[in-house]
Amino acid sequence: xxxxxxxxxxxxxxxxxxxxxxxxxxxxxxxxxxxxxxxxxxxxxxxxxxxxxxxxxxxxxxxxxxxxxxxxxxxxxxxxxxxxxxxxxxxxxxxxxxxxxxxxxxxxxxxxxxxxxxxxxxxxxxxxxxxxxxxxxxxxxxxxxxxxxxxxxxxxxxxxxxxxxxxxxxxxxxxxxxxxxxxxxxxxxxxxxxxxxxxxxxxxxxxxxxxxxxxxxxxxxxxxxxxxxxxxxxxxxxxxxxxxxxxxxxxxxxxxxxxxxxxxxxxxxxxxxxxxxxxxxxxxxxxxxx
Numbered sequence: 001x002x003x004x005x006x007x008x009x010x011x012x013x014x015x016x017x018x019x020x021x022x023x024x025x026x027x028x029x030x031x032x033x034x035x036x037x038x039x040x041x042x043x044x045x046x047x048x049x050x051x052x053x054x055x056x057x058x059x060x061x062x063x064x065x066x067x068x069x070x071x072x073x074x075x076x077x078x079x080x081x082x083x084x085x086x087x088x089x090x091x092x093x094x095x096x097x098x099x100x101x102x103x104x105x106x107x108x109x110x111x112x113x114x115x116x117x118x119x120x121x122x123x124x125x126x127x128x129x130x131x132x133x134x135x136x137x138x139x140x141x142x143x144x145x146x147x148x149x150x151x152x153x154x155x156x157x158x159x160x161x162x163x164x165x166x167x168x169x170x171x172x173x174x175x176x177x178x179x180x181x182x183x184x185x186x187x188x189x190x191x192x193x194x195x196x197x198x199x200x201x202x203x204x205x206x207x208x209x210x211x212x213x214x215x216x217x218x219x220x221x222x223x224x225x226x227x228x229x230x231x232x233x234x235x236x237x238x239x240x241x242x243x244x245x246x247x248x249x250x251x252x253x254x255x256x257x258x259x260x261x262x263x264x265x266x267x268x269x270x271x272x273x274x275x276x277x278x279x280x281x282x283x284x285x286x287x288x289x290x
Contacts, residue, residue: 001065002049002057005030005039017107018114023048024067029102031112031140038112038140043069044096045116045136047077050144055288058144058226060165060260064251070097074251075163075260079136079148082128082156084268085184092161094127095134103135111141120152130154132274147231147283150274159237159266160284167222169200169240169261174217177236178210200261203242207268211236215263216289224288228263231283234270238263 005028008021017033023041028048031038039049051057061075072078073096080092090097095118104115118134132152139145146160166172175197183191184205191206198204215236217226230236239262241249246257265284272280 001061001063002051005049006032006037014102015105015107017112018105025069026067026073029114031114033107033112033140035110035142036112036140038138038144040114040116040138041073042099042102042116044073044079044098045100045118046073046079046096047138047144047146048073049076050140050286052142052288056222056224057165058286058288060163062252062256064253064256066251069099072096074249077146077163078161080159080161080266081134081148081150082130082132082154082158084157084159084266087157088127092159094124098123100136111139113140114138142288144286145283146285147281149279149281150272151279152274153276155271155273156280157266157268157271158282159264159268160282161237161239161262161264162228162284162286163260163262164217164219164226164228165222166217166219166259166261169258171221172200172217172219172261174198174215174238174261174263176212176215177208177238178212180210181206181208198238200238200240203245204238204240206238207266208236208238209234209269217261217263227285227287227289228265229285229287230265231285232272232281233265233267235266235268236263237266237268 012020027042078096081095100116103117106113116136135149137147215228274280
């Protein structure tokens with residue numbers, strides 16, 4: 001799927017390194033730069049791909065995503081906002097299903113920057129009764145930086161729901177998660193990691209409530225290490241659907257769970273508070289460990 005994004009026909013050359021293309025019903029902004037390739041859909045300001053030069057794709061994307069307007073994309077980095085999980089309808093909030101606008105872009109020899117904006121409207125007010133302006137900023141280079149900034153007067157829960165591409169999830173360890181977690185598979189039971197390390201031997205759905213500022217994803221079969229640096233977070237979520245759930249999901253191949261793990265930067269146990277001149281922020285940086 002990753003390669004397909006970069007071979008889509010160019011509909012608009014926005015700048016030397018930035019083009020607009022179309023995948024199914026969704027407009028997508030594609031970055032082709034000597035140091036990095038990346039792609040973000042206008043729906044959801046949703047990162048689909050980030051690949052530094054000389055590296056394998058870092059972000060996982062399902063081969064079975066529908067690319068239908070208004071339908072959530074499976075994979076990449078969905079922006080879950082203004083709620084996480086089943087706290088409202090649609091699940092994980094409306095930000096990932098609505099069209100955003102590309103409001104700014106910049107580029108130089110080292111990197112490309114994009115800014116997307118979503119503002120409250122009649123549609124969002126029916127789902128959530130608040131005025132807001134939401135910015136999603138991306139900086140693509142040999143690192144990938146994503147920042148969400150929310151303006152208005154409200155509380156919200158949120159996650160940057162990052163899916164990472166791995167060679168074999170059974171040979172993945174994520175460290176830096178801290179001792180305590182809430183086990184969503186076991187209906188919110190308290191869990192404890194003695195060494196702060198997570199493996200993905202079966203279905204995993206955990207909210208880690210005392211994480212370090214950096215999660216280290218060791219993909220032994222893929223022979224690489226990905227650092228996930230969390231900013232302004234209160235929690236880190238780890239997720240993998242496992243075999244049974246993967247087979248029941250229409251937008252994921254039956255074996256899809258074997259090549260992905262989610263390590264998500266989140267604010268769940270401590271909501272984000274936006275007020276007046278004080279916007280709320282949530283951000284993450286991905287880096288390949290050398």
